Structures are given as structure tokens and as C-alpha cells.
Amino acid sequence: MKLGLHISSFTWPEGAPRLGAVLGEVAAAADEAGFERISVMDHLWQIGVIGPPEQEMLEAYTTLGFLAAHTRRAKLLTLVTGVVYREPGLLAKAVTTLDVLSGGRAMLGIGAAWNEEESLGLGLPFPPTAERFERLEEALQICRRMFDGDETAYEGRHYRLGRLLNSPPPLARPRIPILIGGGGEKKTLLFVAKYGDACNLFGGPDVQHKLEVLQRHCAAVGRDYAEIEKTVLYNFDLGEKGERVGEIIDDLRRLAGLGFTVAHGSLRNAWDLDQYEIFSNELIPAAEAL
Structure with a gap:
């Protein structure tokens, strides 16, 4: 199993004046420790479960883009982009730009969006649920075409693009991986089966059931379930002095047994660089051995 660092809070000591410098140090430390990917939320306000x-x-x-300049190896992505926050042509261009400038390390994390309060506050569109999922499917189709170099005009219900030109093209091969976040059984997991290279699920008690639903969707659309990367959101609670490392390894072993190969984990006080030695020396080697 591989580990990802998910940075979900930027409320750090010294505040905004030192935020850029500290974030650069965090990214470099995580990259050097061996985290396989680094992700951030696609939100403009902090979300309620965090603050x-x-x-x-x-x-x-x-x-x-800032993280790309402070890392050398880790893949970079959002968990996950709300589809209504950006027009899909612009989104594909942004992710492709990230991929080119990072040397082929971008992933597209995307979902149907949920934060109505944030959207209304900043004037972003937030259509009803059914329309958001329609837009998500069209955006997935558009992004896949642009990542593949297909410039054919696109005519959908919500999006109409005359030429899907994307130059320079991505460096990632065979294409920029698309991760679809969420566990909705009727739509989200179906979209994973049809369009996704990876899924991202919460590791709750129903997670095995979600994987079984995804497996059924794959069978229905003729997709090889094994080729989809299974990733899980996780909370790396190391304890005060790293005393919970053994518990985390046991939990990761359980998740690996279900078929998960990546754990995207939040880390309390991510700015505390001493924690990354615990990952480098203990957690990451143990996870890779699972």
C-alpha cells in the first residue's frame, strides 16, 4: 500500500505571512519521506468538519502549482474538484498545465460538488443534484478526450465545445489518471466504472459494500474491476509521540485486504516536520510491505 498526504487545513502557527514558506517545507518533507502523492481540498472556505x-x-x-515546485516525486491532485467550480475545458487545461510543469505528476480528482454554502457565498453555480451529476459525466467525457488528444467538437446537454485543443499535451502516460471521489452507489460508482482510473472512498463500516457495488457496475459495463485503483480517505493520528503507529499499520493491513492500494491521509499539525521522520522510518516502509 502507498500513502498520500492530504493537506486539509492551513491554519498553522505564524499565519498567512509564513504560510507559503511553511507549506513549501511541508511539501518537501513529505516528498522526501516517501509519500506517493500529495493532495489538497478544492474548497475556497474551510469545511465544517475541520473548522x-x-x-x-x-x-x-x-x-x-506551488507544490509542484517544492517536490520532485509525489503525484499531485485535489480530493476532489467540484465539477461546477470550473468549466471542464478550463479544468482539463489546468490539470494538463500542472502535469507538464511537474514532469508528469498530475492527477485529476473530481466529484459532483456538495458545498452549497460556499458556492452561494462566492457566486459559484450550484445547480440541483441531478444536474450536477449530469455535468459531472459530461466533464469526465471532455477531460478524457482532452487528455487523450481528441480535438473533436463536443456537444452535450450542458457543455458545448468547438475544438478540444490541449497544447502542450500531458506528459503522463497513457493519460492523466482520473480519480472520482464519493461513494454514491447509483451514479458516482457507475461513473468510476465507466470513466475512472481510481475511486476514493471513506473508510467507514460500509466500505466493503461500496467496493462490491463498484464491482457490479464494472461487470455491467464490461470494465475490469482490477484495473481501477482503490483509494481511501484516512486519518493519520500518530498520537503524541508516535505511539499509535502499530494501530495504523494494523488498520492499513485491513484496508489492503479489502483491495485498497492507496490511503490518502490527513495529518494533525501537518506543519510539524518531526512527524515525517516517523513516516519515513516506520509507516511508509510498513505500508509498502502490505
Whole structure:
């Protein structure tokens, strides 16, 4: 199993004046420790499960470009981009730009969006659920075409593009991987089977059932279930002095047994660089052996 660092909070000591410098140090430390990927949320306000909306939040793709300049190996992505936040042609271009400038390390993480309060506050579109999923499917089709170099005009219900030119093309081969976030059984997991290279699920008690649903969708559309990367959101609670490392390894072993190969994990006080030695020396080698 491989580990990813998911940076979901930027409310760090010294505040905004040192935020860029500290984030660069965090990215470099995570990259050097051996994290296989680094992700950020695609939100403009902090989300309620982490803190009040007034807490510091950075725009995702600007941040990923910054992270690209401070890392050498880790893949870079959002968990996950809300489809209605950007027109799909622009989104594909942004992710392709990230891929080219990072040397082929970009992934597209995408979902149907959920934060209505944030959208209304900043004037972003937030159509009803059914329309968001329609837009998600069209955006997936458009992004795949642009990543593959197909310039054919696209005519959908919500999006109409005259020429899907994407120059320079991505460096990633065979294409920039598309990760679809969410566990919705009727639409989201069906889209994973039809369009996704990876899924991202919450590791709750129903996670095995979600994988079984995905497997059924793959069978229905003729997709090889084994070729889809299974990733899980996780919380790396190391304890005060790293005393919970053994528990985390046991939990990762359980998830690996279900078929997950990547754990995207949040880390309390991600700015505390001493924690990355625990990952480098203990957690990452143990996870890779699972």
C-alpha cells in the first residue's frame, strides 16, 4: 500500500505571512519521506468538519502549482474538484498545465460538488443534484478526450465545445489518471466504472459494500474491476509521540485486504516536520510491505 498526504487545513502557527514558506517545507518533507502523492481540498472556505469557514483556505490549483515546485516525486491532485467550480475545458487545461510543469505528476480528482454554502457565498453555480451529476459525466467525457488528444467538437446537454485543443499535451502516460471521489452507489460508482482510473472512498463500516457495488457496475459495463485503483480517505493520528503507529499499520493491513492500494491521509499539525521522520522510518516502509 502507498500513502498520500492530504493537506486539509492551513491554519498553522505564524499565519498567512509564513504560510507559503511553511507549506513549501511541508511539501518537501513529505516528498522526501516517501509519500506517493500529495493532495489538497478544492474548497475556497474551510469545511465544517475541520473548522469554521473563516479559517485559512487556499485555492487548489494555485496551491498544486506551488507544490509542484517544492517536490520532485509525489503525484499531485485535489480530493476532489467540484465539477461546477470550473468549466471542464478550463479544468482539463489546468490539470494538463500542472502535469507538464511537474514532469508528469498530475492527477485529476473530481466529484459532483456538495458545498452549497460556499458556492452561494462566492457566486459559484450550484445547480440541483441531478444536474450536477449530469455535468459531472459530461466533464469526465471532455477531460478524457482532452487528455487523450481528441480535438473533436463536443456537444452535450450542458457543455458545448468547438475544438478540444490541449497544447502542450500531458506528459503522463497513457493519460492523466482520473480519480472520482464519493461513494454514491447509483451514479458516482457507475461513473468510476465507466470513466475512472481510481475511486476514493471513506473508510467507514460500509466500505466493503461500496467496493462490491463498484464491482457490479464494472461487470455491467464490461470494465475490469482490477484495473481501477482503490483509494481511501484516512486519518493519520500518530498520537503524541508516535505511539499509535502499530494501530495504523494494523488498520492499513485491513484496508489492503479489502483491495485498497492507496490511503490518502490527513495529518494533525501537518506543519510539524518531526512527524515525517516517523513516516519515513516506520509507516511508509510498513505500508509498502502490505
